[in-house]
Amino acid sequence: MRALVTGASSGIGREIAKVLAERGYDLILTARRADRLRELADELPVKVEVIPADLTDRAQVKALWEQVKDQDIDILVNNAGRGLFGPFDETDLNTELEMLEVNIVALHTLTKLFLPKMKARGRGHILNVASSAAFLPGPLLSSYYASKAYVLRLSEAVAEELRRAKSKVTISVLCPGPVPTEFDQVADVRFSIPGMDSTSVARLAVAGTLRGQLLILPGVRMKAVHFFQRFVPDPVLARLCWRVQRRKSGLD
Template sequence: MLAMITGASSGIGRDMARELSRRGYDLILVARRRDRLEILQKELKTKVQIIPCDVSKKESCFSLYHQVEDQDIDVFINNAGFGLFGAFEETDLERELELINTNIRAVHILTKLFLRKFIRRDKGHILNVASSAAFLPGPLLSSYYASKSYVLRLSEAVYEELRRRGSHVRISVLCPGPVRTEFDRVADVRFSVKGLSSEAVARYAIEKMLRGKLIITPGAMMKATRFVERFASEKLLLRCCYHMQKRKQS
């Protein structure tokens, strides 16, 4: 069994690598930081191939796929991504474009390439990492929320296409709430509620992915939040989300 993970050098990606290794999977780990990948490689018990790669660059995504296309990959996880905090007119445009390239374009390219490969074999799991942000509007984190909504809707659409063709390929999307990772430092925010541990989220995500669940939402709080959202107007959600995001300001 072989699994490949982008954004594997820290946080949920790193802990999903640990969980899959515990389950006996060999791994292909992808991230920008070779040194962190090498540290993780030494820790894991199964065979690990590391590929330093910046998936924010379109050419790197295609190069990454071509490096592994001859390998019999069973699980592909799109985990690379980051957030950017601030009012939309104030945030740095170049940084936002890098966010879009990482959170959307890379996910789109790699999902398509691995999906085609898996369909030809009629087997394989794809897990795209989104966020509970995908269900909500996101003032003060607008680009991040919008990018995760894209990941959610793309994954849902592909799921239905696969179902209708009777394919044995499975696609899932992980939508956690706050998780204790480096996300808050990179996005320059602090969460106003205590996040779940990255280890618990990774373990839950892998278990549900392997069972073929479409939308994976760890934690009772986020499940309850999704239920309540159905009864709120868009304008009320906007106001609530703004105040929630404002409390995150470092």
């Protein structure tokens, strides 16, 4: 059994790799920081291949595929992601476009390339890491929230296609709430509500993926938020999100 995990150098991706290793999966780990990946590889009790790659670069995404396409990948984990905090008209465009390359284009590309092979074999799982942000408008993190909505809707649509094709391949989308990791440092935010630890999120994510669960919402808090937000109009949700977001990075 073999799994590929993107963004495996830290946070949820690192913990997912550990959980998969515990379950006996050999691993292909990719991220920009090769030293972090090698440190992780040395800790794991399974065969690990390290492939450093910057997923903001489409050529490197394709190169990653070329390196692994002849291997039977049982689980693809599209975990790599970035965030960017600030008013939409003030955030740096190039940084924002790089974020969209990772959050949307790289995830879309790898899902598109791996899925036909999995269908042809009649087995496989894809786990796309989104966020509870996917359900909400996100003033001050507008592009990040929008990118995670894309991940959610793409995953839901492909899951329905697989169901109608009676395929045994499954696609899951992980939508955690705040998880304290290096992500919030890179995105320049501080969470204003308590977070769930990345190890617990990873265990729930892997278990849900292997069950073929489409929507994985870790924690009672996030399940409750997801249930009640459906009854609140989007303009009201946007105002509520603004009030939460403005407490980040000292704006309050």
